[in-house]
Each structure stands twice: as structure tokens, then as C-alpha cells.
Amino acid sequence: MQSTQSLPSYGNVQLQLSNHIATMTMNRPQSGNSLHPKMLAEMVSAMKWMDKHRDIRIILITGAGRFFNTGMELLDDSGVSFAKGSDFHELNRLFILSEKILIGAVNGPAAGYGVSCLALFDLVYSVPDAYFFTPFVKWGMAAEGASSFSFPRLMGHQRAASLFLAGDRISAVEAEKLGIVSKILPKDGFLRRVIDTATKMAKAPPGSLLATKKLMKAPVLQDLLDANNRECTLIHEERFGFEEYNEAIKQFRIEQDQKRAQKSKI
Numbered sequence: 001m002q003s004t005q006s007l008p009s010y011g012n013v014q015l016q017l018s019n020h021i022a023t024m025t026m027n028r029p030q031s032g033n034s035l036h037p038k039m040l041a042e043m044v045s046a047m048k049w050m051d052k053h054r055d056i057r058i059i060l061i062t063g064a065g066r067f068f069n070t071g072m073e074l075l076d077d078s079g080v081s082f083a084k085g086s087d088f089h090e091l092n093r094l095f096i097l098s099e100k101i102l103i104g105a106v107n108g109p110a111a112g113y114g115v116s117c118l119a120l121f122d123l124v125y126s127v128p129d130a131y132f133f134t135p136f137v138k139w140g141m142a143a144e145g146a147s148s149f150s151f152p153r154l155m156g157h158q159r160a161a162s163l164f165l166a167g168d169r170i171s172a173v174e175a176e177k178l179g180i181v182s183k184i185l186p187k188d189g190f191l192r193r194v195i196d197t198a199t200k201m202a203k204a205p206p207g208s209l210l211a212t213k214k215l216m217k218a219p220v221l222q223d224l225l226d227a228n229n230r231e232c233t234l235i236h237e238e239r240f241g242f243e244e245y246n247e248a249i250k251q252f253r254i255e256q257d258q259k260r261a262q263k264s265k266i
Contacts, residue, residue: 012039013046014064020057020202021195022050022100029065035072035113037079040087047094057206058198059098061121062105062191063114068130071112074139074252082144082235089232092145095120096224099210101201105194106130106172106181115163116145118180119154120224122213125194126172127187132180133169139252140244142235149227153220154179 007015014025024046026033033039050056063069072080082088095102095117104118106126115132118124136142143151143164151160155178162168175181185193201209239245 008046008049010042010046012036013042015046015050017056019199020055020206021060021198022053022056022058023060023062023195024050025062025064026069027064029063029067031073031075032067032070032109032111033063033065033114034070034074035080035088036076037073037087040080040091044087044090044094047091047098051094051098051100056100057202057209058101058103060103060105060194060198062107062194065108067108067114068104068106068110069112069114069117070109071114071135072139072141074249075256080240082232082240084229084232084236086232086236088144089228092117092120092228092232093225096146096221096228099213101198101209101213103194103198105191107190111135113145115180116143116147116151119147119150120145123182123197124180125183125185125190125197126175126181127190128172128184129187130172130175131169132163132172132175133167134163135167136164138167138248140242140246140248141239142231144231144235146224146227146231148231149220149223 007017012026012028014027016023024043026039026043028034028036028039050059080088101123102121104121104124106118106124108127109131110118111133112135115134134143136144151163159178163170170178172181172184176184
């Protein structure tokens with residue numbers, strides 16, 4: 001097993017390695033771990049590094065601070081691309097194709113991609129007070145993270161529509177009922193509990209872990225890849241940077257300025 005001294009070092013992502021488990025922590029707590037272009041690039045690099053190391057059997061993904069992930073960076077979207085071959089497209093592709101067991105440790109609220117990506121993981125654990133929402137339509141965007149396929153398949157069209165089209169916010173208990181979350185764990189010692197579960201899994205015969213995941217993924221693998229391609233093409237060609245998106249983001253920034261002004265008066 002490689003020592004932690006050989007781990008790549010990043011500014012927006014932290015990697016830790018222990019007992020065949022690699023933990024990738026999204027480390028932009030000041031923005032709710034939003035998908036800044038630099039963090040996206042580092043996540044892609046980290047995933048490629050972890051995927052090529054045979055000693056790593058499990059990849060655990062969590063967030064620093066109060067939030068798990070709040071989706072795309074709305075205040076600084078310069079350099080973001082959703083085109084096929086972009087870091088965003090590639091990160092989804094890596095999640096879909098990874099032969100490692102992917103575990104999401106949802107340490108707090110999740111929004112947008114912080115929710116849609118969860119269906120690409122093998123197991124998802126959540127703290128009890130997390131909440132989940134996908135305001136794609138509100139921002140003039142569209143479903144992403146292959147969720148236009150994975151969510152209707154997971155929970156049915158109407159329930160997926162309540163999240164994507166109506167923008168409903170759901171609790172961790174509701175997310176567990178819908179199949180987005182595997183299990184809710186106590187907030188106290190949450191990450192330690194997830195790591196303990198991963199450690200038990202990592203002790204299983206690695207060939208059996210890989211074979212079982214492959215069998216479970218085989219029926220939907222191409223569908224997920226195709227959905228990622230469709231979504232990224234549509235968002236790149238019709239949504240991101242276009243009128244509806246620009247107007248929504250303009251209003252969001254006005255609201256943020258107003259909130260800051262109110263706070264400064266207190």
C-alpha cells in the first residue's frame with residue numbers, strides 16, 4: 001500500500017489513504033464545496049490517480065465543513081465548461097467507469113450536482129440533518145451527472161420530476177426512502193462510522209468486490225455514459241451561458257448582494 005507521503009497534493013481537494021481506502025474530501029468549505037473549475041480539475045486528476053492504483057479498493061468522497069457539495073459555482077463560473085471532454089463531463093465518466101467501490105459520505109446539505117452525482121456511487125451514507133435539492137430549472141440549466149437516466153430509474157419519473165422540475169427539497173429520511181441514500185448514520189462520529197464500514201468491506205476478497213460491482217453495473221453502464229453525453233451536449237449547446245441562465249444568475253447575484261448588505265447593518 002502506498003504511503004500517504006506519495007499522495008498527490010491539491011488546493012481544493014484533500015486525499016487520505018489507509019487500509020485500501022482512499023478518502024477524497026472536497027475542500028472549499030467557504031463556498032459549500034461548490035464546483036469551482038479548479039476543484040473540478042483536481043477531482044478529475046485525483047480520480048485518475050486513485051483508479052490506477054490497484055491497492056485502492058474503495059474511494060470515499062465527502063465534503064469539508066458544513067456542506068457536502070452545493071453544485072456549480074454561481075458567483076465565479078469563469079472557466080466552467082460542460083462540453084463533452086470537459087472536466088465536468090470527464091468526472092462523471094470516471095465515476096461511471098470506476099472499478100473501485102464508490103462511497104458517498106454526505107456530511108451536510110447537498111444541492112445540484114451534490115445530489116445528482118450520488119446515484120453514480122455504490123453506497124451513500126448521510127447525516128440525519130442533511131437535506132437535498134436540485135434547482136436545475138431555477139438556474140436555467142438542466143439535469144446533469146447522468147441523473148436524467150439514473151433518477152427516474154431509481155425512484156420513478158414522477159418522484160424524479162418533483163426534484164428536477166418542481167425543485168422540491170427533501171430530508172435525509174426522504175432521500176433514504178427514494179433510494180438516493182443507503183443509510184442514515186448518527187452525526188456524532190459520522191465519518192468514522194462510514195470509514196469503519198468501508199474498512200470491513202475492504203477486507204473482503206478484492207476480486208469478489210470487483211466482480212460483483214461489474215455485474216451490478218453492466219445493465220446500466222452504457223445508459224449512464226449515454227445520458228452523460230446527452231446532458232453535457234445539451235447544457236453546452238443550449239443552457240449554460242445562454243439567456244435564461246444569465247438572467248437567473250444575475251438575479252442570484254443581486255439577492256446575494258442584498259443579503260450581504262442586510263448582514264452588514266446588523
